[in-house]
Amino acid sequence: DAGITQSPRHKVTETGTPVTLRCHQTENHRYMYWYRQDPGHGLRLIHYSYGVKDTDKGEVSDGYSVSRSKTEDFLLTLESATSSQTSVYFCAARGAGLPYNEQFFGPGTRLTVL
Amino acid sequence: GDSVTQMEGPVTLSEEACLTINCTYTATGYPSLFWYVQYPGEGLQLLLKATKADDKGSNKGFEATYRKETTSFHLEKGSVQVSDSAVYFCALSEGGSEKLVFGKGTKLTVNP
Numbered sequence: 016d017a018g019i020t021q022s023p024r025h026k027v028t029e030t031g032t033p034v035t036l037r038c039h040q041t042e043n044h045r046y047m048y049w050y051r052q053d054p055g056h057g058l059r060l061i062h063y064s065y066g067v068k069d070t071d072k073g074e075v076s077d078g079y080s081v082s083r084s085k086t087e088d089f090l091l092t093l094e095s096a097t098s099s100q101t102s103v104y105f106c107a108a109r110g111a112g113l114p115y116n117e118q119f120f121g122p123g124t125r126l127t128v129l
Numbered sequence: 130g131d132s133v134t135q136m137e138g139p140v141t142l143s144e145e146a147c148l149t150i151n152c153t154y155t156a157t158g159y160p161s162l163f164w165y166v167q168y169p170g171e172g173l174q175l176l177l178k179a180t181k182a183d184d185k186g187s188n189k190g191f192e193a194t195y196r197k198e199t200t201s202f203h204l205e206k207g208s209v210q211v212s213d214s215a216v217y218f219c220a221l222s223e224g225g226s227e228k229l230v231f232g233k234g235t236k237l238t239v240n241p
Contacts, residue, residue: 019172046227057218057233058173065227073228105172117163118229120172 018042019121021106027127034093036124038106045111047089048118049073049081051102058105064089096128131156135219135232142209142239150204150235152193152219160221162186162195162202163229167216176204176217209239 018041028034038047046065050058050073060073062081070081078100080092089108093100103125107118136151154160161180165173177186182197191206202219219232 055233057231058229059231060228063227107173117175117178120174122170122172 019106019108019119021104021121021124023124024122025125027129028096029129030097031095034096034126034128036091036104036106036126038089038091038108038121040087040089040106040108042108042110042119043086044108044119045086046109046118047083048107048109049079049089049091050105050107051075051100052105052123053102061091061104093126096126098128100126101128102126131160131221131223131230133219133221133230133232135217135235138235138237140235140237142237144211144239144241145208146239148204148206148209148213148237150217150219150237152202152204152232154200154202154219154221156200156221156223158223159197160223162193163220163222164191164193164202164204165218165220165231167218167234169215173218209237211239211241213237214239 020039022037048063049061059075064070064083082090103123105123106121109118132155163178164176166176167173177188179186179195185194193204216234216236218234220229
């Protein structure tokens with residue numbers, strides 16, 4: 016699992032509240048990613064980072080922001096959660112030396128927005 | 130853009146049956162291809178990969194061959210076990226890209 020942890024593992028929140036999910040890795044990987052997993056959609060990339068303070072949008076970035084102030088931490092923020100953001104969120108990481116985009120995944124965070 | 134299409138599930142098999150999960154892709158260049166597996170309650174793990182045409186990836190008894198002529202990367206196993214029950218994702222990455230594109234996943238259940 017390349018030392019990737021996510022917190023919290025489960026969260027229930029109400030519509031309109033801000034939510035921050037944390038991904039922490041211990042392997043000094045350069046690249047980090049946030050995905051959401053929904054039935055019938057597989058995994059879709061939300062945002063990714065290619066270094067400290069360097070981030071870019073994925074295919075489903077609307078309503079989400081990210082920050083990476085340290086190599087080991089990648090935060091995903093829902094500024095004002097909506098029911099459509101109920102999902103399972105996965106963080107992944109990849110070292111700069113690994114070819115072919117071999118990503119290592121965290122255990123996931125199940126978020127429910129009521 | 131790039132995309133991955135894999136067979137709809139769920140797939141239910143008896144132990145020791147043969148497995149094939151179909152995966153086809155659309156890409157502008159020459160992508161690398163992957164199969165990831167997700168066991169219940171866990172994150173995804175890389176199962177196998179292939180980086181160029183005719184390459185065969187293999188791991189844990191699973192195999193997949195990169196077929197450029199049919200743009201396919203089907204996952205096969207000759208004799209499944211109960212412990213193979215999981216969701217399987219086919220994915221691709223274009224050369225030089227930082228991103229993986231995933232299929233929708235196929236849930237496999239193996240009964241004793």
